[in-house]
Amino acid sequence: MNTGFLKQWCLEHDVETRSINAFWYCFRNYRIEDSEEFKSVFGVDFKEDDLTVSLKEVALFIDQWDENSTYAAISHGFDYVVSYIPIVFKGKKLGWYKLFFTLEGETFDDLLTFD
16 A cells, blocks of 8 residues: 555645644643642753654554444544654653644644553
Protein backbone atom coordinates (compact mmCIF):
# COMPACT_ATOMS: atom_id res chain seq x y z
CA MET A 1 0.00 0.00 0.00
CA ASN A 2 1.25 3.48 -0.85
CA THR A 3 1.11 5.62 2.29
CA GLY A 4 2.16 8.73 0.39
CA PHE A 5 -1.42 10.00 0.29
CA LEU A 6 -1.57 10.08 4.10
CA LYS A 7 1.79 11.82 4.39
CA GLN A 8 0.65 14.41 1.83
CA TRP A 9 -2.61 14.92 3.77
CA CYS A 10 -0.54 15.48 6.94
CA LEU A 11 1.63 18.05 5.20
CA GLU A 12 -1.38 19.88 3.77
CA HIS A 13 -3.03 20.04 7.21
CA ASP A 14 0.19 20.81 9.14
CA VAL A 15 -0.39 17.80 11.39
CA GLU A 16 3.10 17.75 12.92
CA THR A 17 3.15 21.38 14.08
CA ARG A 18 -0.48 21.34 15.19
CA SER A 19 0.03 18.10 17.12
CA ILE A 20 3.12 19.38 18.94
CA ASN A 21 1.42 22.69 19.78
CA ALA A 22 -1.69 20.86 21.02
CA PHE A 23 0.51 18.55 23.11
CA TRP A 24 2.14 21.47 24.90
CA TYR A 25 -1.21 23.14 25.53
CA CYS A 26 -2.65 19.91 26.97
CA PHE A 27 0.50 19.05 28.92
CA ARG A 28 0.75 22.47 30.56
CA ASN A 29 -2.93 22.30 31.54
CA TYR A 30 -2.34 18.83 33.00
CA ARG A 31 0.60 20.18 35.00
CA ILE A 32 -1.63 22.87 36.55
CA GLU A 33 -4.93 20.99 36.88
CA ASP A 34 -3.47 17.67 38.14
CA SER A 35 -0.40 18.96 39.97
CA GLU A 36 -0.20 16.11 42.50
CA GLU A 37 -0.36 13.40 39.82
CA PHE A 38 2.06 15.41 37.70
CA LYS A 39 4.60 15.49 40.54
CA SER A 40 4.23 11.75 41.11
CA VAL A 41 4.94 11.05 37.41
CA PHE A 42 7.60 13.69 36.67
CA GLY A 43 8.96 14.59 40.12
CA VAL A 44 9.17 17.96 41.82
CA ASP A 45 12.26 19.06 39.87
CA PHE A 46 10.63 18.71 36.41
CA LYS A 47 12.25 20.64 33.55
CA GLU A 48 10.67 20.84 30.09
CA ASP A 49 14.14 20.34 28.59
CA ASP A 50 14.09 16.76 29.94
CA LEU A 51 11.03 16.00 27.82
CA THR A 52 11.40 14.80 24.21
CA VAL A 53 8.42 15.78 22.08
CA SER A 54 8.18 14.74 18.43
CA LEU A 55 5.58 13.24 16.14
CA LYS A 56 6.17 9.51 15.77
CA GLU A 57 3.13 8.01 14.06
CA VAL A 58 0.02 8.94 12.13
CA ALA A 59 -2.85 6.55 11.47
CA LEU A 60 -5.97 6.61 9.33
CA PHE A 61 -9.01 4.92 10.89
CA ILE A 62 -12.04 3.58 9.09
CA ASP A 63 -14.58 4.06 11.87
CA GLN A 64 -17.20 1.54 10.84
CA TRP A 65 -16.04 -1.13 8.46
CA ASP A 66 -19.57 -2.47 8.09
CA GLU A 67 -22.12 0.33 8.38
CA ASN A 68 -24.89 -2.21 9.05
CA SER A 69 -23.18 -3.68 12.13
CA THR A 70 -23.34 -2.48 15.71
CA TYR A 71 -19.98 -2.16 17.43
CA ALA A 72 -19.35 -2.34 21.18
CA ALA A 73 -16.33 -0.03 20.94
CA ILE A 74 -16.46 3.76 20.75
CA SER A 75 -17.57 4.97 17.34
CA HIS A 76 -17.22 8.54 16.13
CA GLY A 77 -19.51 7.97 13.16
CA PHE A 78 -16.91 9.13 10.63
CA ASP A 79 -13.43 8.17 9.45
CA TYR A 80 -10.55 10.04 11.05
CA VAL A 81 -6.79 10.47 11.44
CA VAL A 82 -4.83 10.25 14.69
CA SER A 83 -1.34 11.64 15.33
CA TYR A 84 0.78 10.01 18.05
CA ILE A 85 3.44 11.73 20.13
CA PRO A 86 5.27 9.53 22.64
CA ILE A 87 5.87 11.21 25.99
CA VAL A 88 9.57 10.61 26.63
CA PHE A 89 11.03 11.95 29.87
CA LYS A 90 14.75 11.59 30.56
CA GLY A 91 14.96 8.93 27.86
CA LYS A 92 12.07 6.80 29.16
CA LYS A 93 8.71 6.55 27.38
CA LEU A 94 5.98 7.28 29.90
CA GLY A 95 2.91 7.43 27.67
CA TRP A 96 1.31 8.96 24.58
CA TYR A 97 -0.42 12.10 23.42
CA LYS A 98 -2.95 11.53 20.63
CA LEU A 99 -4.64 14.23 18.56
CA PHE A 100 -7.71 13.30 16.50
CA PHE A 101 -8.51 14.93 13.14
CA THR A 102 -11.51 14.76 10.85
CA LEU A 103 -10.68 14.01 7.21
CA GLU A 104 -11.28 17.73 6.59
CA GLY A 105 -8.32 18.49 8.87
CA GLU A 106 -10.22 19.81 11.90
CA THR A 107 -9.25 18.54 15.34
CA PHE A 108 -12.07 17.03 17.37
CA ASP A 109 -10.47 15.31 20.37
CA ASP A 110 -7.20 14.60 22.12
CA LEU A 111 -5.94 12.18 24.73
CA LEU A 112 -3.00 12.28 27.13
CA THR A 113 -2.28 8.85 28.63
CA PHE A 114 0.47 7.42 30.80
CA ASP A 115 1.62 3.80 30.89
